[in-house]
Amino acid sequence: MAAAELDRAERALSRVADPALEWRPRLDLIRAALAAGLPERARAVARKADDLRDRAAAVLLVARDTRDGDLLDEAEQLVEAFTDPIDTMSGLLRMIAVTADWGDRARTRDLIGRLAAVAPPAEEDLKAGFRLVAGQARRVVRLCSTRIRSLTEVAEETSGAGTFIGERRYETAISVVPARYFGPPTKDLSPEEALLKELTEDDWAHVVEDLVDRCPEAYPAIIAELDALAAD
Numbered sequence: 001m002a003a004a005e006l007d008r009a010e011r012a013l014s015r016v017a018d019p020a021l022e023w024r025p026r027l028d029l030i031r032a033a034l035a036a037g038l039p040e041r042a043r044a045v046a047r048k049a050d051d052l053r054d055r056a057a058a059v060l061l062v063a064r065d066t067r068d069g070d071l072l073d074e075a076e077q078l079v080e081a082f083t084d085p086i087d088t089m090s091g092l093l094r095m096i097a098v099t100a101d102w103g104d105r106a107r108t109r110d111l112i113g114r115l116a117a118v119a120p121p122a123e124e125d126l127k128a129g130f131r132l133v134a135g136q137a138r139r140v141v142r143l144c145s146t147r148i149r150s151l152t153e154v155a156e157e158t159s160g161a162g163t164f165i166g167e168r169r170y171e172t173a174i175s176v177v178p179a180r181y182f183g184p185p186t187k188d189l190s191p192e193e194a195l196l197k198e199l200t201e202d203d204w205a206h207v208v209e210d211l212v213d214r215c216p217e218a219y220p221a222i223i224a225e226l227d228a229l230a231a232d
Helices: 003-014 019-035 037-045 052-066 070-078 085-103 105-118 128-143 150-159 193-199 204-214 216-232
Strands: none
Touching: 003 019, 003 216, 019 037, 019 052, 052 070, 052 085, 070 085, 070 204, 085 105, 085 128, 085 150, 105 128, 105 150, 128 193, 193 204, 204 216
């Protein structure tokens, strides 16, 4: 992506008022900057995320892809500022995945110790949507309860520790977008048929990117409709 296109994308992102709606385009912009060999720009875009959880995830993404230890420290400080234990567990699990992949045994051990301090002993009092995170945290702690046998094993256990998109539901100015676990089955369908099936059976928020990729002319109509909904 050329510098002028990055400038235009960043200006458009700065006009998004709802943090929930800016997360996906911010990730795309970060990845585009990294792909263009502009890590400093990727860091700047990551640091501008309004939501603290999004900022931590974005900074960690750049740290992971650039192997920047100072930026990893910055991500850790952001995770330390979380007030919700589920967010803290998710953030620590993502950090452990990075340090284990880097082969940093000492830091991985330290992060697992901190994870052990916040992981609940049982999940009876947790909402169903959070049990996966808590259960994964306990498995990682148990895996390393005596000594870390293999960082590869730790990395594999934490590799699904919430994608950088996050597990939470986004409450936007327009609607609540639920997390997507499985879309409708589209095996043996052509790309066009699969898109039509998803549009009729899935939540539109999960299909809109595929729709715009295949039919760019749909974008103005979608924006106009969203503006009309927001004005009601």
